[in-house]
Amino acid sequence: GAGVSQSPSNKVTEKGKDVELRCDPISGHTALYWYRQSLGQGLEFLIYFQGNSAPDKSGLPSDRFSAERTGGSVSTLTIQRTQQEDSAVYLCASSSGTGGVERRVRSYNEQFFGPGTRLTVL
Amino acid sequence: ELKVEQNPLFLSMQEGKNYTIYCNYSTTSDRLYWYRQDPGKSLESLFVLLSNGAVKQEGRLMASLDTKARLSTLHITAAVHDLSATYFCAVERNSGYALNFGKGTSLLVTP
Numbered sequence A: 001g002a003g004v005s006q007s008p009s010n011k012v013t014e015k016g017k018d019v020e021l022r023c024d025p026i027s028g029h030t031a032l033y034w035y036r037q038s039l040g041q042g043l044e045f046l047i048y049f050q051g052n053s054a055p056d057k058s059g060l061p062s063d064r065f066s067a068e069r070t071g072g073s074v075s076t077l078t079i080q081r082t083q084q085e086d087s088a089v090y091l092c093a094s095s096s097g098t099g100g101v102e103r104r105v106r107s108y109n110e111q112f113f114g115p116g117t118r119l120t121v122l
Numbered sequence B: 001e002l003k004v005e006q007n008p009l010f011l012s013m014q015e016g017k018n019y020t021i022y023c024n025y026s027t028t029s030d031r032l033y034w035y036r037q038d039p040g041k042s043l044e045s046l047f048v049l050l051s052n053g054a055v056k057q058e059g060r061l062m063a064s065l066d067t068k069a070r071l072s073t074l075h076i077t078a079a080v081h082d083l084s085a086t087y088f089c090a091v092e093r094n095s096g097y098a099l100n101f102g103k104g105t106s107l108l109v110t111p
Helices: none
Strands: A005-007 A010-013 A019-024 A031-038 A042-050 A053-056 A065-069 A075-079 A088-095 A117-121 B004-007 B010-014 B019-025 B032-037 B043-049 B055-058 B061-066 B071-076 B085-092 B099-101 B105-110
Touching: A005 A088, A010 A019, A019 A088, A019 A117, A031 A075, A031 B099, A042 A065, A042 A075, A042 B099, A075 A088, B004 B085, B010 B019, B019 B032, B019 B085, B032 B071, B043 B055, B043 B061, B071 B085
Parallel strands: A010 A117, B010 B105
Antiparallel strands: A005 A019, A019 A075, A031 A042, A031 A088, A042 A053, A065 A075, A088 A117, B004 B019, B019 B071, B032 B043, B032 B085, B055 B061, B061 B071, B085 B099, B085 B105
């Protein structure tokens, strides 16, 4: 498809259950990001992938959160033992990548966002 | 830690009026992005500002960046109802590629 896709669009789960959220980036985009949007916290960064590796996981709120990316494409965000405070919209974004190591030569990083997964934990 | 502050957070304005949304950030960065979000929708990229003094315009919206003041502005000219949405500024971290977002400005344009 032309844009970033995410599934499911809505997920309702019971507290304590595990959930998996999926993101399909724009074809050819090497960088992939997960963000979370909630009323109280706004938009928060969770994790960034370049290819299949995750050089920045600093935004993951706890060890119940993990993510992986395979084949440099699809990514899955897993939340174990969900809590009510995990309720939010989880947004995935992709960008064409960061090119060279030196900041001054890397291409800019316009991120394109998917429609999000609305997670409700009861 | 990179902090991004937007103001105002809520803005109600009449059609035809002009207004400016401000985005301040706390540490050096030369990459700033503006996004629009309609209710229940995802984020749509509006502007990418890559250097000090950058100015971009699209229709009734104009964005600028002053990296020395760590300030970006989004100026709305002769507002129309279709501009009603939430506008976010986002600053790229120097230590990586993730974006830190402001809390958003919820804009309502009324007749």
